[in-house]
Amino acid sequence: MRYDLSDDQILIRDTVRTLCRAEFAPHAERWDREAIVPREAVAKLAEHGFLGMAIPEEWGGVGYDARTVALVIEEIARVSAALAIMVSVHNSVGAVPVLRYGTEEQKRRFLPRLVSKELSAFSISEPDAGSDAGHLHATAVRKDGGYVLNGRKNWVTNGEQAGLYLIFARTNKEIGNKGISAFVVESGAPGLIVGKAEDKMGLRGSDTVSLTLQDLEVPVEQRLGAEGDGFRIALSALDAGRIGVGAQSLGVAIAAFEEAVAYAQQRQAFGQPLAKIQAIQFKLAEMERRIQCARLLIQRAAWLKDAGRPFAREASMAKLYASEAATWITHQAIQVHGGYGYVKEYAVERYYRDARVMEIYEGTSEIQRLVIARSLLKDGVAV
Ligand SMILES: Cc1cc2nc3c(=O)[nH]c(=O)nc-3n(C[C@H](O)[C@H](O)[C@H](O)COP(=O)(O)OP(=O)(O)OC[C@H]3O[C@@H](n4cnc5c(N)ncnc54)[C@H](O)[C@@H]3O)c2cc1C
Incomplete structure (x- = not known):
């Protein structure tokens, strides 16, 4: 590499x-x-x-x-x-x-x-199916050369602005994950009802909506992959998506780190800049260490993907590590700013709110640990 x-x-x-x-x-x-x-x-x-x-x-x-x-x-x-x-x-x-x-x-x-x-938007989550996405309830029933979709989807990023939605629904209730299929649906399709945007803690500029599928007719030509391939398509997409969330986490971590370094050099306490105080230096050193570790994991996952080799475990590790690094670094960046870090005048307040969800979407930290553990127990320790 x-x-x-x-x-x-x-x-x-x-x-x-x-x-x-x-x-x-x-x-x-x-x-x-x-x-x-x-x-x-x-x-x-x-x-x-x-x-x-x-x-x-x-x-x-x-x-x-x-x-x-x-x-x-x-x-x-x-x-x-x-x-x-x-x-x-x-x-x-x-x-x-x-x-x-x-x-x-x-x-x-x-x-x-x-x-x-x-x-575009990717819609698999539902009110009762998040981590356990294979448990989704939305249905796609065959009718007249197409499908009729019904159900409720949650947490759809880009759901307001998207021109196309990738929607996952159940074509067979008897066979678990293998009964899920994927559909490409155009915005404005009758029966695709876009709910109002969630009022989120962070990432507020990015719209996140629920969708109601109400007798939504989708021609068979808009089914992606074979019937029953949906869950496999979703999981493979999420592997790549996790490198993206890792990179997003790294970006916000770097932004917070840079603010913390600049502030520590300029703010005086006890007759010296904060940056001269060892307790603050240790925070900055730890931020830098986590940023570099996150970068290496992201690059390794991306390199494996580019080499056409399996990369799911590495993508999970990159996402897990980088997102936890981002929440820790943004938290510490506020600490370095003291009270000023807690007000909107300083960008670290936004970074902290933005970073939090990176441990949640595209698979929570707990689910990443499950993915990593299952992979290493099945395929052995990476060397
Ligand atoms: C801002 C935002 C944007 C999103 N964008 C999208 C999107 O574009 N498309 C989409 O489809 N979804 C999206 N999601 C949904 C997101 O992927 C889910 O929120 C996430 O997968 C967790 O599901 P849940 O919220 O239902 O939590 P739950 O699955 O109910 O989990 C609750 C807690 O239990 C833990 N838990 C659950 N099962 C286990 C287990 N087996 N072992 C250990 N711990 C477990 C979880 O880790 C978590 O801590 C988005 C979510 C948010 C907040």
């Missing part, structure tokens, strides 16, 4: 960094306050190809490898974790399943829209 970035990766990273600082950083606090990332920000990312990061050029994407995708998400998260999750969900668990499991016709129909302008 190469640790240094290629010239192309450096160029892409610097391009997204410049774009984020010029176009998004000035607005990130307002997006949080107003609880919306405007469509223009997404359009700006689309202009630079960032809606088609993992889609090959033949389908209009830019065809980045997994490590480059992670770099872009990290850079976006350094200014807005909300925008970063919108992009991560769209690229990793929205667009890629269409590429991987779609028919030629589905790719021709949907990919050009996804890479050029429309966000």
Whole structure:
């Protein structure tokens, strides 16, 4: 595994960094306050190809490898974790399943829209099925050359802005996970009712909605993969998505760390800058250690993915470690700021709220530990 970035990766990273600082950083606090990332920000990312990061050029994407995708998400998260999750969900668990499991016709129909302008959403969770997603209840019943979907979905990131939804529903009630199928549904389809956005603690600019599926008719041509393939499609999408959430966590951790270092150098206490006090230095050192560990785990998972090797365990480790690092680092960044860290005037307050959910979505920390344990008990310890 190469640790240094290629010239192309450096160029892409610097391009997204410049774009984020010029176009998004000035607005990130307002997006949080107003609880919306405007469509223009997404359009700006689309202009630079960032809606088609993992889609090959033949389908209009830019065809980045997994490590480059992670770099872009990290850079976006350094200014807005909300925008970063919108992009991560769209690229990793929205667009890629269409590429991987779609028919030629589905790719021709949907990919050009996804890479050029429309966000996508991934909808598996339900009010009674989160960690245990295979327990979902929404139904898809065969009727007249298509399906009729009914049920309730929860927690759909991009659910307000998406042009396309990847929705998982049960085509067979008798056979557990193998009875779940995936469907591509267009926004505005009759029977797809979008609920109001959740009033969240953090990531407030990223919309999260519930969906009601009410006699939603979906033609058979919009089923993704074979009947019963849905759960497998969801799990494979989430493996890649977890590298994205790891990168998002890393980005917000770095942002908080930089604020903490700057503040510690400037704030005086007991006649010296905070940065001269060993207790504060130890916090900064520990932040740096966790950031570098998270980066290595993310890069390793992405490298394995790019090499076409199994990477699910490593993606879980990267997501688990980076998200816990982000909550710890943002927590400590507030501590370094003292009372000033607790008010909205300082960005660390937003970073702390944003980081918290990274231990929850795309599989909680507990579920990541289960995935890692099952994998190592089955396949042995990685060497
Ligand atoms: C902001 C946000 C955005 C989201 N975006 C999406 C999205 O775009 N699409 C989507 O489909 N979903 C999305 N989700 C849903 C998310 O993936 C779930 O919230 C998550 O999987 C946890 O499910 P749950 O909330 O039902 O918690 P539960 O599954 O009820 O878990 C509650 C607690 O019990 C623990 N637990 C459960 N089972 C076990 C076990 N077997 N062993 C140990 N501990 C266990 C969990 O770790 C957790 O701590 C989003 C959630 C949020 C908050």
